[in-house]
Amino acid sequence: MNLLPSHSLTEVSVAICILCTLLVPFAMAGLILINTGLGRSRGVAHSMLASLCVIAIAALVYVILGFAGQGFIGRPAHAITVGNAVWNWIAHEPLFARGVTRGDLTISLVLLLQIFSVGLAGLIPLGSGLDRWRLGAICASTAFLAGITYPLFAHWVWAGGWLAQLGVNYGLGYGFVDAGGSSSIHAVGGLTALAIAWILGPRRGKYSREGMPAAIPGHNLVFVLFGCLLALLGWLGLNSAGAILFTGTETGIVPLIAINTTLAAASAVLAAVVITRLRFGKPDASLSANGWVGGLVGGSAACPFIDPPLAIIIGLVAGALVTFSVEWLELHLTVDDPGGGISVHGLCGIWGVFALGVFGRFPSPVLNVATDPMAGPPIGHAGQWLAQVVGIATLIGFVLPLTYGLNWTLNRFYPQRATAEGERQGMDLSELGAGAYPEFVTHTDEFTRM
Amino acid sequence: MRWVGFALLLAGWVLVLSALILLRAMVPRTVFVLAGIAVEVLGLVLVFRSHLISREGRE
Numbered sequence: 001m002n003l004l005p006s007h008s009l010t011e012v013s014v015a016i017c018i019l020c021t022l023l024v025p026f027a028m029a030g031l032i033l034i035n036t037g038l039g040r041s042r043g044v045a046h047s048m049l050a051s052l053c054v055i056a057i058a059a060l061v062y063v064i065l066g067f068a069g070q071g072f073i074g075r076p077a078h079a080i081t082v083g084n085a086v087w088n089w090i091a092h093e094p095l096f097a098r099g100v101t102r103g104d105l106t107i108s109l110v111l112l113l114q115i116f117s118v119g120l121a122g123l124i125p126l127g128s129g130l131d132r133w134r135l136g137a138i139c140a141s142t143a144f145l146a147g148i149t150y151p152l153f154a155h156w157v158w159a160g161g162w163l164a165q166l167g168v169n170y171g172l173g174y175g176f177v178d179a180g181g182s183s184s185i186h187a188v189g190g191l192t193a194l195a196i197a198w199i200l201g202p203r204r205g206k207y208s209r210e211g212m213p214a215a216i217p218g219h220n221l222v223f224v225l226f227g228c229l230l231a232l233l234g235w236l237g238l239n240s241a242g243a244i245l246f247t248g249t250e251t252g253i254v255p256l257i258a259i260n261t262t263l264a265a266a267s268a269v270l271a272a273v274v275i276t277r278l279r280f281g282k283p284d285a286s287l288s289a290n291g292w293v294g295g296l297v298g299g300s301a302a303c304p305f306i307d308p309p310l311a312i313i314i315g316l317v318a319g320a321l322v323t324f325s326v327e328w329l330e331l332h333l334t335v336d337d338p339g340g341g342i343s344v345h346g347l348c349g350i351w352g353v354f355a356l357g358v359f360g361r362f363p364s365p366v367l368n369v370a371t372d373p374m375a376g377p378p379i380g381h382a383g384q385w386l387a388q389v390v391g392i393a394t395l396i397g398f399v400l401p402l403t404y405g406l407n408w409t410l411n412r413f414y415p416q417r418a419t420a421e422g423e424r425q426g427m428d429l430s431e432l433g434a435g436a437y438p439e440f441v442t443h444t445d446e447f448t449r450m
Numbered sequence: 451m452r453w454v455g456f457a458l459l460l461a462g463w464v465l466v467l468s469a470l471i472l473l474r475a476m477v478p479r480t481v482f483v484l485a486g487i488a489v490e491v492l493g494l495v496l497v498f499r500s501h502l503i504s505r506e507g508r509e
Contacts, residue, residue: 333498335498386480393466400459401456401459
């Protein structure tokens with residue numbers, strides 16, 4: 001049944017959307033460099049190849065299966081009626097994206113942006129499984145993410161699903177709102193990263209018998225820091241295109257989105273630099289880089305709905321959250337997350353959607369208010385934060401068990417972790433048969449023992 | 451402990467959904483949504499602890 005009006009774009013919106021969407025691969029390139037740089041040198045080729053495989057699998061599975069479950073506003077969907085409220089659970093599109101017609105620019109743009117977005121989400125767990133996650137398992141896990149987990153939650157948020165309809169059905173503001181994907185891309189990816197880190201366990205040598213973590217620094221901080229710059233470019237496109245397509249933001253707001261995105265990242269990295277300087281005596285480059293991306297993630301949900309000072313506040317909190325949670329996870333919860341994806345994408349994504357509920361202002365109508373986009377609640381509606389909290393509860397209470405269950409089941413049939421010998425050799429040698437840097441003899445002791 | 455934790459995560463989510471469906475007034479609905487979140491936090495603590503123990507068991 002059709003539940004919401006279709007979303008038509010002006011020619012200017014289409015042009016800006018195309019431009020912004022084509023920037024999104026830079027975000028993927030950024031994440032790939034960050035993940036690879038934070039891993040060991042003996043797993044570089046594996047990490048880069050796995051990243052390409054993730055993007056490829058995510059694109060194919062999403063087009064074949066995922067989009068059929070996600071759909072878009074105004075498209076066919078399955079719904080149940082509970083009381084007087086219609087609960088839209090899942091889309092009812094044909095497989096292989098056959099519902100996307102040549103003449104419909106909006107749906108084509110949505111599909112393109114989603115292909116990139118699901119690839120981005122798939123790259124997040126890769127950072128948490130660095131140096132011990134087998135290539136075949138990475139591909140299979142990504143297929144689950146792109147075919148089931150991501151489309152389901154993205155439908156609820158971006159395609160007129162029940163979370164988006166909380167405003168119409170239960171008077172909770174505009175319903176759950178997320179312009180740039182703090183929840184549907186990053187929190188979903190971050191929670192999957194947590195599930196992967198749990199299932200794989202820590203890298204060998206990470207923890208002593210007494211449970212004390214050993215520092216395993218990233219092998220190339222130039223990759224990491226350059227990746228941060230590429231990520232900014234991609235995020236500018238992702239947030240702008242997402243805001244236009246999924247919340248009906250006017251194109252005149254795009255400069256504000258770019259300003260807020262940049263400010264959130266800037267304040268987050270500075271917060272991380274200052275905090276690590278105060279705590280450790282010198283700024284920590286990898287944690288600061290994580291802070292930068294955490295600011296981008298935290299600012300994504302609210303970027304069209306806040307003023308620049310609030311973007312700075314969101315970024316400062318995101319930067320602080322990343323620095324403390326990375327240490328907390330590693331030291332106290334014994335979760336080995338080399339890429340920091342759980343803190344950066346999971347925690348900051350959740351912070352981003354909560355911050356929208358607290359700080360968001362809606363001077364222009366939000367698309368997902370159902371039958372009439374102009375019939376939204378008054379500015380600063382009290383229920384908005386509760387809608388955001390319900391979305392967070394869904395992420396933790398449904399998405400995390402779902403993604404853990406899928407990956408746990410996969411692990412029962414196809415062990416996801418590399419063998420002890422393979423891990424000692426390095427993922428490059430054990431899985432690909434050759435290292436990324438064959439001209440440099442590194443880790444002499446390990447190679448001579450083979 | 452791990453599966454009990456995940457069961458609590460799901461139970462907390464169901465509590466949140468139930469609060470939306472069954473309660474109309476804003477205050478009780480908010481209270482029950484927050485109660486659902488509290489149950490989820492409890493589940494999350496159990497799941498984290500279960501993985502902590504299994505790691506120590508391997509060492």
